[in-house]
Amino acid sequence: MSDKKPLILVSNDDGIFSNGIKALAEVAAEFGDVIIVAPDRQQSAVGHAITIEEPLRSQKLKVTDRFDGISVNGTPADCVKLAHGQLLDRKPDLVLSGINHGSNAGINILYSGTVSAATEGTILGYPSIAVSCTEFGLDADLSGCKEAARRVVKLVLENGLPKGITLNVNAPAGPFKDMSWARMADSRYVEEYEARKDPFGRPYYWLTGKFELLDDGTDADIRLLNEGYATVTPIQYDLTDYDLLRKMADVDFE
Ligand code: MN
Numbered sequence: 540m541s542d543k544k545p546l547i548l549v550s551n552d553d554g555i556f557s558n559g560i561k562a563l564a565e566v567a568a569e570f571g572d573v574i575i576v577a578p579d580r581q582q583s584a585v586g587h588a589i590t591i592e593e594p595l596r597s598q599k600l601k602v603t604d605r606f607d608g609i610s611v612n613g614t615p616a617d618c619v620k621l622a623h624g625q626l627l628d629r630k631p632d633l634v635l636s637g638i639n640h641g642s643n644a645g646i647n648i649l650y651s652g653t654v655s656a657a658t659e660g661t662i663l664g665y666p667s668i669a670v671s672c673t674e675f676g677l678d679a680d681l682s683g684c685k686e687a688a689r690r691v692v693k694l695v696l697e698n699g700l701p702k703g704i705t706l707n708v709n710a711p712a713g714p715f716k717d718m719s720w721a722r723m724a725d726s727r728y729v730e731e732y733e734a735r736k737d738p739f740g741r742p743y744y745w746l747t748g749k750f751e752l753l754d755d756g757t758d759a760d761i762r763l764l765n766e767g768y769a770t771v772t773p774i775q776y777d778l779t780d781y782d783l784l785r786k787m788a789d790v791d792f793e
Pocket of ligand 1: 552553582583584639641653
């Protein structure tokens with residue numbers, strides 16, 4: 540057993556100077572040494588994108604008086620991959636992403652850069668947790684989200700996580716009622732675009748999609764969040780539908 544404190548890598552998609560990442564670093568510091576590696580700008584809704592046609596550059600900086608960080612001109616997944624491959628002196632014991640300003644429940648999990656930074660950590664073999672606040676406001680009260688993160692970090696540092704599993708944590712702003720395990724609610728965006736004309740008369744489009752909840756199951760994350768709970772959803776990057784795969788085993792392509 541090493542007597543070294545665990546090393547906790549903290550990333551996000553809202554950029555290295557967001558309030559949310561500072562809040563999550565404060566929680567991480569209760570458990571170990573903290574290194575922040577995060578995008579140098581807003582990268583929300585980039586999903587699991589990685590940069591392949593441009594050079595990545597990193598910049599050491601002070602995130603706060605208390606926390607050192609490294610900004611990267613890439614996506615959340617880039618940050619975790621580069622931290623793993625180049626930037627860290629030792630391998631992290633835990634990867635945290637967030638606290639995102641805005642919930643990552645339901646279908647938002649797929650679009651989320653926050654969740655993808657954590658998923659990348661899982662792919663690389665580290666226990667990884669994404670944390671999001673249901674409020675978008677940059678000055679939202681993150682005290683409940685910090686408490687939810689604290690409880691889940693403790694659980695994961697003590698017990699680890701099964702291979703291939705990431706924990707996706709959401710919590711309301713301010714205090715929460717209780718914590719609950721939850722599944723990803725069935726939901727989608729009904730995509731709508733506002734069409735405008737630029738000064739040269741060419742059309743451009745602005746996304747104005749509306750969120751549609753298709754699921755009121757009592758174990759679904761969005762319903763529980765609406766009722767004031769903090770939620771924890773185990774998610775996996777293996778997208779194979781094993782049930783259907785088994786059923787199709789005898790079906791030929793003829
Ligand atoms: Mn974000």
